[in-house]
Amino acid sequence: MSDVEFSATEIMTVAASRLLGNGTVCFVGIGLPSTAANLARLTHAPDVVLIYESGPIGAKPTVLPLSIGDGDLSLTADTVVSTPEIFRYWLQGGRIDVGFLGAAQIDRFANINTTVIGPYDAPKVRLPGAGGAPEIAAQAKEVFIVLKQNKKAFVEKLPFITSAGFLDGGDAREKAGIPGGGPTAVITDLGILTPDPVTRELTLTSIHPGVTVEQVKEATGWDLKIAADLKTTEIPDAAALTALRDLQARTAKAHGQNAGGEG
């Protein structure tokens, strides 16, 4: 295996995992966020604290959980509390450094839709719904969002705001009285978007190697701003890639797949 061969999903996952500092207390969504968070734990951030909404605090799963309530999460956690306690004492209690979320759709101010495509009362597509996201997005000190970038997902206007990013931008989030700092990074298979410090509009600040700016703009449903000092995302190092692939191989062996959901 050469260390420069990697897929778009792999660089997305590794880039997302790198953002998670050691010792961070992270409220983990299932799926891509959980993969990135566990990769961080298995590489540069051994003391990251992973909290899942089903109750495990300090989970150290040996394989990726297929669902939010896998037994491996419970058996490896420092403690398992009730779901109400997770939301009341730990999330609302203000103890979460990073909320790590996925999304079906996102807009330029990092608001998220996971509820419906089309009108709420007569939806074209009924998505699973909010789950823990509205309060994770509101109450974690900062939020990372990881999802694949394309025009169906990155839209000009969301049919439904499930979870608040920066609402209409600027200081709209603060004015609405939302306590947490909001999204600080959106990590995709094409690059990394971060909110402008003033307008809070998502801006492409890092592009993955081999991807063109045109490709990223083409995959975005609004006129995407590009940072003047656009960086190229560091390529995944061999150790991280190996750890990720080992984790996924272990997971495939245990589960047969590694997608995820909140049920």
Place this chain on the structure above:
Amino acid sequence: MSDVEFSATEIMTVAASRLLGNGTVCFVGIGLPSTAANLARLTHAPDVVLIYESGPIGAKPTVLPLSIGDGDLSLTADTVVSTPEIFRYWLQGGRIDVGFLGAAQIDRFANINTTVIGPYDAPKVRLPGAGGAPEIAAQAKEVFIVLKQNKKAFVEKLPFITSAGFLDGGDAREKAGIPGGGPTAVITDLGILTPDPVTRELTLTSIHPGVTVEQVKEATGWDLKIAADLKTTEIPDAAALTALRDLQARTAKAHGQNAGGEG
């Protein structure tokens, strides 16, 4: 030991214990209520469920607890939950059949004072305070109160209502929106008082053998009503007396005494 020799405290305790039916879920105050409730459990009501505010549910202590948080309560309970859970899910949740309370002072409508003698801001005597009593008195389906009868305790007007009985009498309790049924019996060392079905004024309905009505009136700070069909309290049977004395002997051996408090 003859089965007709017993003290005033013993007949009070046995009479109080008899009121507790088997299978009843009882929220137990420390001291006299705890003695009576445990006597019931050791005699006619083996399946009574004793709940203490410190957290034990289904406690079956071998000796009387000196305090509300004795280890014996925890070790013999079906489960021990947190104190907030006791008050939220179990008491406020409406699961308590009988609240079993003591009191420093009581009035004719079975309101209770355990807060101060004299003005609140410049008390003559500062009593321990409310503890769990206000919500036990309000939320248990019915309430038994056990205390010794004398003019200092049975007063015309309470300096402070800590826990509501029937307030000003009649339907005042219902009108105030208090959910539980309120006091149904006050058991003393002289007799048993029960509220009149309409006025809710405490009435002497049972008098302990050897006690005169004059004695009871003399020990009461208001003009005590006497039931037309005043009964004589059944004397404690030998089995109950033996169980009580054994319990107290075991307790004295373990603790050196058996008074109690909420701390």
Place this chain on the structure above:
Amino acid sequence: MALITPLREAVSSLIHDGDTVALEGFTHLIPHAAGHEIIRQGKKDLTLVRMTPDLIYDQLIGMGCARKLIFSWGGNPGVGSLHRFRDAVEQGWPHRLETVEHSHAGMANAYVAGASNLPFALLRGYTGSDLPKVNPWIRFVECPFTGEKLAAIPSVRPDVTVIHAQKADKRGNVLLWGILGVQKEAALAAKRAIVTVEEVVDELNAPANACVLPSWALAAVCPVPGGAYPSYAQDYSQRDNKFYKDWDPIARNRDSFLAWMKRHVLETEDFAGFMRVLGESVARETV
């Protein structure tokens, strides 16, 4: 006092048409057997409540048992959509399904408020979300001390809650452990609680401060070994992830769904029968 009761009798006597019913479980300990029994007995017009409606709710909805769903995340965990749920919401099949939609934080707090006999739950929640625009049951109250605005939603107080647990003792006291979700709160919020258990033992031997539900707080305890399948019971069984994936093509199509339900649920006598027929189906596939 919970009687140790066969599941069929508990469902028959304790769940009525039109009831509000919560079958709770968070991946772990989902009461599938009880859900099947509700379908077998043809219960109708139910208001179903659950944070994470999954396969068993897809089945209840597809079989027409539900009039309304109160929920916060409806999907097939690790796989994708609940096709019967989507068909009901998107196409009104087999009939229209009313939905009341919350966040997990809201639902979890609503169960706590229900268990606490409070009329509403108080939380910091929903701010900036469109959920309050489509759910009239999300309101806001002011703190009488600070003036802060907080979200308020009605308590969940089901007529019946059903959960699955690992153990009961012979008196009907129940012990569960591992991922507890909102099960304790859901059971205590309900007027009547039914618990299916893996086994009945002489003594629970519960660790200090374990999650125990005393017999007298429950309406029925029903021994159903493996009754959470394809969900799992920690220290008793593994989640059958393959079943969740296999459900996707079955549920995508109305006819294949109905045929599957007929063969595996309606025409089986009980959960043991379901497992036997399912075993036959799986064996046939893999021949």
Place this chain on the structure above:
Amino acid sequence: MALITPLREAVSSLIHDGDTVALEGFTHLIPHAAGHEIIRQGKKDLTLVRMTPDLIYDQLIGMGCARKLIFSWGGNPGVGSLHRFRDAVEQGWPHRLETVEHSHAGMANAYVAGASNLPFALLRGYTGSDLPKVNPWIRFVECPFTGEKLAAIPSVRPDVTVIHAQKADKRGNVLLWGILGVQKEAALAAKRAIVTVEEVVDELNAPANACVLPSWALAAVCPVPGGAYPSYAQDYSQRDNKFYKDWDPIARNRDSFLAWMKRHVLETEDFAGFMRVLGESVARETV
């Protein structure tokens, strides 16, 4: 992240004059050693919070550490009055003590609300009691759905909470069991939590769903074996009921109280010193 710290340093660096401090414990696991250290360090002007202030609060109040007490039951459990508490309230000695008085249900809910970062607690409470007449912090709010009136009291959010627990591991994760009282809520409601523990072990080996406080939610973990004395730690020690009785005559009189505190607390170096001198006093008595 909680550092394993000597108690003296934790009290010195984390508790400041004027702080709101809760030393919680419900008969079981009362942090007496920490209370003594607060007295030794002469902390002043504290707002003390506790559901059941007992001997250690009597000592803190009598030694003039407290400006204010928020509580729901103040007595010597199984014995009677707290004489120093009464002297402060009735006679203003050593100075006036402001009191804010609740019921247990109110306080327990106020800790839960504090741990949940809510500004107030909501409960069915205080109805018919005179407490709302003397405590302006008991107010009432209306349910936005049913119109019902419910009690509201401010959350308890101490600057510092101190609790005692059985075990910590070397990373500072804490495990407690048995009668838990409001300790978990009190620790999580505080800005800074100090936990004294019976012992530090390699691994907690906590049972499923046990009461564990992770290191990163705590400010300091201090090994103080026997630090709950005369209270107890289940599976480590017995409550010394005799001490509670012996306290009554000591505390009845200002001079005997001050002499006792000087000899046993002020002039001892730490809790081990206190236990040694106490042992000498007891031996002298029983000669």
